[in-house]
Amino acid sequence: MADSITDSSCSNLLRLVNDEEVIAFTRSFIQTASVNGQEGPAAEFIAKACRDAGLQVTLREVAPGRPNVLVVLPGELPEIGLLFHGHSDTVPFLSMADPLSAEIRDGSIWGRGSVDQKGGLAAAIMALITLKRSGVHLRKSLAVAAVIDEESEHRGSYALVDDGLKADAAITTEPSDLQLLVAHKGTAPIQIHFTGVLAHGSNPWVGVNAIEMAAKTILRLKEIPLKSIDIPGVGVMQATFNVGLINGGTAYNNVADSCSIFLDRRTVMGEDQWSALEEVRQLLAKLASEDPKFRAEAEIARPDWQWEPIRKRGLKPSMTSPDSAIAQAIGAAHRLVTGQPVDVGFTNGYNDGDFLVNDLGIPTVNYGPGESPRSHTAQEKLRIDHLLTAVRVYLETALTLAA
Numbered sequence: 370m371a372d373s374i375t376d377s378s379c380s381n382l383l384r385l386v387n388d389e390e391v392i393a394f395t396r397s398f399i400q401t402a403s404v405n406g407q408e409g410p411a412a413e414f415i416a417k418a419c420r421d422a423g424l425q426v427t428l429r430e431v432a433p434g435r436p437n438v439l440v441v442l443p444g445e446l447p448e449i450g451l452l453f454h455g456h457s458d459t460v461p462f463l464s465m466a467d468p469l470s471a472e473i474r475d476g477s478i479w480g481r482g483s484v485d486q487k488g489g490l491a492a493a494i495m496a497l498i499t500l501k502r503s504g505v506h507l508r509k510s511l512a513v514a515a516v517i518d519e520e521s522e523h524r525g526s527y528a529l530v531d532d533g534l535k536a537d538a539a540i541t542t543e544p545s546d547l548q549l550l551v552a553h554k555g556t557a558p559i560q561i562h563f564t565g566v567l568a569h570g571s572n573p574w575v576g577v578n579a580i581e582m583a584a585k586t587i588l589r590l591k592e593i594p595l596k597s598i599d600i601p602g603v604g605v606m607q608a609t610f611n612v613g614l615i616n617g618g619t620a621y622n623n624v625a626d627s628c629s630i631f632l633d634r635r636t637v638m639g640e641d642q643w644s645a646l647e648e649v650r651q652l653l654a655k656l657a658s659e660d661p662k663f664r665a666e667a668e669i670a671r672p673d674w675q676w677e678p679i680r681k682r683g684l685k686p687s688m689t690s691p692d693s694a695i696a697q698a699i700g701a702a703h704r705l706v707t708g709q710p711v712d713v714g715f716t717n718g719y720n721d722g723d724f725l726v727n728d729l730g731i732p733t734v735n736y737g738p739g740e741s742p743r744s745h746t747a748q749e750k751l752r753i754d755h756l757l758t759a760v761r762v763y764l765e766t767a768l769t770l771a772a
């Protein structure tokens with residue numbers, strides 16, 4: 370009976386978590402390569418494991434060979450009381466040695482995607498499988514959405530929005546170092562293109578140097594006032610700029626007639642990519658008014674974005690109250706499992722909680738295993754103690770919100 374679940378019976382359910390199985394499942398998932406664009410085999414891996422465990426599985430092809438997976442543990446009611454959200458894609462292997470080894474060393478599982486973020490997805494799936502086996506009565510349903518393409522055009526989460534997915538609350542299972550992160554920033558990719566006049570390098574006064582325009586602009590970017598938001602009880606979130614890419618010139622002995630830079634402008638609540646773009650355009654207009662030879666244009670662009678809908682929508686910040694039912698439930702579950710209060714904060718990064726909060730209206734927080742600074746690095750390894758804690762916190766939170 371749902372209403373007969375007490376703290377001690379929850380603890381009994383927590384004891385059903387099979388640590389060896391969780392570790393083995395996570396290692397196999399890491400060994401199934403799923404670099405962005407090639408998520409198919411990882412989706413099949415999840416689908417098979419969940420079907421074998423008796424969960425309901427729906428594959429939804431978002432792009433050819435790239436399905437989202439929706440896993441459901443049905444309750445008495447079809448409404449989803451808690452949705453776990455994670456992405457099945459990883460960044461490329463880059464310089465990582467043995468990216469698919471899933472070797473256990475230093476109490477961690479090594480491999481590309483171990484932290485970002487197969488550990489979080491594996492923990493959510495194992496929580497549902499454990500609950501299914503327990504036979505516990507659930508009033509509401511539970512779900513895991515394993516989406517594609519988080520590392521590039523976010524088509525997986527975009528598809529969840531198209532499908533009108535509904536849930537009372539959600540957890541993004543991205544690595545958070547087991548902190549409860551109630552807000553994340555948005556990211557506005559802005560390309561500025563500078564146009565000069567080509568000339569021989571021995572007569573620079575004849576030409577106009579586009580690289581020099583870029584250099585001057587980069588130094589003047591600090592004139593743009595960057596907004597900060599004080600989230601009571603959580604901290605101050607500050608907008609930032611980073612110049613991540615520069616391309617320009619044709620030869621060392623030519624005056625460059627062309628140069629472009631890409632800015633990664635991180636936005637806070639109340640901003641979006643269009644407001645950030647407008648600020649850059651105003652700075653460029655000021656520079657042009659000071660120098661009639663200055664020619665520059667800014668637009669929303671990112672080298673890997675070909676898909677128009679994401680360029681138009683952009684990636685927005687979002688926040689869910691630390692007093693929300695989902696934040697409170699995770700806080701209580703973390704304390705029950707670890708004996709410690711959870712650290713509450715926000716992330717300077719971006720996550721797909723954006724789509725859940727801003728488009729689907731689902732209160733969403735981020736809580737996941739793994740140290741996020743290891744994401745995308747050659748030292749990507751998932752702490753096993755984090756993984757095993759996350760399964761238990763997810764299971765306990767699911768019971769709080771669905772039983």
Ligand SMILES: [Zn+2]
Pocket residue numbers: 456485486519543
């Ligand atoms: Zn991620």
